[in-house]
Amino acid sequence: MNARAQLGETLRIKAVRVSAKAPDPDHLGLAFADHELHVDPASDVVIEVVAAGVNPSDVKAVLGAMPHATWPRTPGRDYAGIVRQGPTELIGKEVWGSGGELGMRRDGTHARHVVVRAGDVRLKPSTVSMREAGAVGVPFITAYEGLRGAGGVERGDVVLVLGGNGKVGQAAIQLAAMSGAHVFAVERTAEPFVGHATGPVDMIDASITDIAAYVRDRTSGRGADIVYNTVGSPYFTAACQAMGHGARHILISTVERAVPFDIFAFYRGRHKFIGIDTLALDSSDCAKVLDALKPGFERGDLKPFPVRIGSVYPLDHAEEAYRAVLGGSRDRVVLDPSLSGLRR
Numbered sequence: 001m002n003a004r005a006q007l008g009e010t011l012r013i014k015a016v017r018v019s020a021k022a023p024d025p026d027h028l029g030l031a032f033a034d035h036e037l038h039v040d041p042a043s044d045v046v047i048e049v050v051a052a053g054v055n056p057s058d059v060k061a062v063l064g065a066m067p068h069a070t071w072p073r074t075p076g077r078d079y080a081g082i083v084r085q086g087p088t089e090l091i092g093k094e095v096w097g098s099g100g101e102l103g104m105r106r107d108g109t110h111a112r113h114v115v116v117r118a119g120d121v122r123l124k125p126s127t128v129s130m131r132e133a134g135a136v137g138v139p140f141i142t143a144y145e146g147l148r149g150a151g152g153v154e155r156g157d158v159v160l161v162l163g164g165n166g167k168v169g170q171a172a173i174q175l176a177a178m179s180g181a182h183v184f185a186v187e188r189t190a191e192p193f194v195g196h197a198t199g200p201v202d203m204i205d206a207s208i209t210d211i212a213a214y215v216r217d218r219t220s221g222r223g224a225d226i227v228y229n230t231v232g233s234p235y236f237t238a239a240c241q242a243m244g245h246g247a248r249h250i251l252i253s254t255v256e257r258a259v260p261f262d263i264f265a266f267y268r269g270r271h272k273f274i275g276i277d278t279l280a281l282d283s284s285d286c287a288k289v290l291d292a293l294k295p296g297f298e299r300g301d302l303k304p305f306p307v308r309i310g311s312v313y314p315l316d317h318a319e320e321a322y323r324a325v326l327g328g329s330r331d332r333v334v335l336d337p338s339l340s341g342l343r344r
Contacts, residue, residue, distance in 0.1 A: 047082065140175075141289045160228070
């Protein structure tokens, strides 16, 4: 950190930089370069990034699929790090965070330092390592916001998660199980649930099973109270058929935009559909969600995703990390700036 940064003017850092949207998936155009950040001493905190998750939305932004993103930019939404400049009581504290504006409309977290507003800084749970904390953000915030938007999970609710072994799916299952729900989860083929949950998870193999019939059979005809559809169109019809009276259907992604929709079943079933886009949540909104999640992590009811050493990359190997996510890695991919300049 240079002397000018200490005066609250500019901070010269090393960062992943994108000058324009990538022309195609084979040429992402990520550079590791010097960059200057503006620091407002009246309101900003400078955080040394220790770990920053790479999300599918980060990669999609680079590919031009996120209209929110403006360039040139340092991408990255999630982080865990150490406060190096800001209010005295925060200096040296280990913090975590995320923001829909980070890496989209303002410089993000795939850098040695990130600048955020002091009011948006949150201490990370002591039970979660820095790398794990840097990988919590978007999946857990998306899962929480979806369930909150659906009115929350009550003990005894039937919750059906489509794409249960995806990262948002795993987070939604953790939250539903913690609340005492009866949880079903769907994957394309036969596979066990690979995440953490404080209760049983009834896995459904979509390749051989009628999802709606299975859920209704095991709930005495009741069906699901909440459907969390992390995949969208491929499961839309089956998900709607599994919905019980007054059920809520959460959608965060899709393959096809247009789907068949039974209006009669919708209003006779008193169904509700909830769309979630966490890019609309800025760092302040995300901080409030992390406040709600933190006690669960501290109790151990919620657990972070494991971060495997093979899925941790230096900043100067960011393109490899992005390609791992683009290739569908099921591990949580994390950037660790302290590794930059070292042989991978």
